[in-house]
Amino acid sequence: MSKKTAKKGRKTAKAATADMSTGEATVEALLAHGIATVYALPGVHNDHLFDAFARASDRLRVVHARHEQGAAYMALGAALATGKAQAYSVVPGPGLLNSGAALLTAYGMNAPVLALIGQIPAGAIGHDQGHLHEIRDQAGIVARLVDHSAIINTPAEAPAKVAKAIRAMATGRPGPAALECAIDVWGKRDPVGPIAPPAPPRPPTFDHDALRKAAKLLGKSKRVLIVVGGGAQDASREVTLLSDMLQAPVLSYRRGRGVLDDRNLFSVNLPIGRDLWGEADAVLAVGTRLLNPMTQWGMDRDIRIVRVDADKDEPARLHKPAVALIGDAAPILMHLIDQLGRVNERRASRRDEMLARQAKMRARLAKLAPQLAFLDAIRTELPEDGIYVDEVTQIGFAARLAFPVYKPRTFLSPGFQDNLGWGYATALGAQHARPEVPVLSINGDGGFMYTSNELATAMRHRIPLTAIVFTDGAFGNVRRIQEEQFGNRLIACDLANPDFVKYAESFGATGRRARNPAELRAALKASFAAREPTLIEVPVQAMPSPWEFIHMPPVRGAKKV
DSSP states (O other): OOHHHHHHHHHHHHHHOEEEEHHHHHHHHHHHTTOOEEEEOOOGGGHHHHHHHHHTTTTOEEEEOSSHHHHHHHHHHHHHHHSSOEEEEEOSTHHHHHHHHHHHHHHHTTOOEEEEEEESOGGGTTSOOOOTTOOTTHHHHHHTTSSEEEEEOSTTTHHHHHHHHHHHHHSSSOOOEEEEEETTTTTOEEEEOOOOOOOOOOOOOOOHHHHHHHHHHHHHOSSEEEEEOGGGTTOHHHHHHHHHHHTOOEEEOSTTTTSSOTTSTTEEOHHHHHHHHHHOSEEEEESOOOHHIIIIIOOOTTOEEEEEESOTTSTTTTSOOSEEEESOHHHHHHHHHHHHHHHOOOOOOOHHHHHHHHHHHHHHHGGGHHHHHHHHHHHHHSOTTOEEEOOSSHHHHHHHHHOOOOSTTSEEOOGGGOOTTOHHHHHHHHHHHOTTSOEEEEEEHHHHHHHGGGHHHHHHTTOOOEEEEEEOSBOHHHHHHHHHHSTTOOOSOBOOOOOHHHHHHHTTOEEEEOSSHHHHHHHHHHHHHHTSOEEEEEEOOOOOOOGGGTSOOOSOOSSOO
């Protein structure tokens, strides 16, 4: 190396080392990892972090919400819609707890959400002195909501801890992470070394013996069923190829919707999937816990399971599978396709069978005609790549069974937490992260009021989300259970609502009312064309129960596993 080159190298290294606050070092690390938006609520514990946000405002955007749960749900929606890591920031104690439901949901949905959480003064942590927003063992609470957590103690260690958190969110089973930092540490200044770009992902490793075993099992099976969950969202092409090769129907429910285009006859809903589960001699489960099939529909020795999962501990959690393939779904399935091509037995087409099954199911689902009419109006107006955000409401339950989904990451449903009120703020984050496509939020009047204050956020940041509120004046599912199972003794189920059109208008948003599916179509057409924050109120009556299509009795299990 020449003296000139060495001198240049020393200057580069020196220039890359800079005096930074912990907040500034954290921001630079976020930007280095491609996170250029933070959904947040400010507060005194994070003042120096927000000052760092302001100093980087030409490169990083802060979307401030009106409640901590709104900020966290927005980060969740952005992560689900993009498949990429997203961040939110809140103060400790009440701020953390207010965001807890969203963080818990991110864990249940394997969503890469990074929480930046303030703390009391560093020297007081753990001493129970009654500092502002102090909470006993905050780190312990956080650790139970995420896959990875740590506390940032100095500016110099911030970049490495951010990098480790983001890497953890993408390693094995995806999921959220959290970083805490004390009020008197965010502003502390020290020299910070070069902030390295993200390390390239490690090449995946494959258990080729297990792949050959899985291919042989599936290739020789006569009636294969594929079940997909959220872990298959980035493996649509591979699942589609496997379905064709194996003449295998693909069951998706909620998190797996859109992996196989619903215009494909082999895409089946929950009731058809349950029938096929009873007939299958082999199941390929991709990125799904298989909880409902295994625990509700039954298991026996005549059904063999091949599991594909990012988490090595997941496949055997309920029943040990015949084969477990551990890693990201898409590359594993491509290798499985290659192996299967060598051993796959020819099968007769099941097209006519699937046509008949789909026709029979449409006739059965006619019982849900009121819901289906509204869903048909929505599907007609929402573009193929538009994003539908589900809620815990009667329209939502029906949509999980009957709303056609054409592409991955266009049907967002809250996973096993199934928490009422997640929908509007989550959809707001999805729309902010995907401004090029329309996003539609479906709500009941009960769930919508959880985060309806975020209409203010939609207006402040000009997020053109369209939301529908189906109003029946009750927590409808609670009311039905009390009517049917508790002798019509009604308690805590009826609601007092605002005029939702005027409510929207009070924020400066557009309010519309639609009294039937035809009027809803017209309202949606106008809303998607205007691309502005919009709320559509749809008054409805009690709707037919969907539960016979969701909670179904066993179809297997006569023989012990």
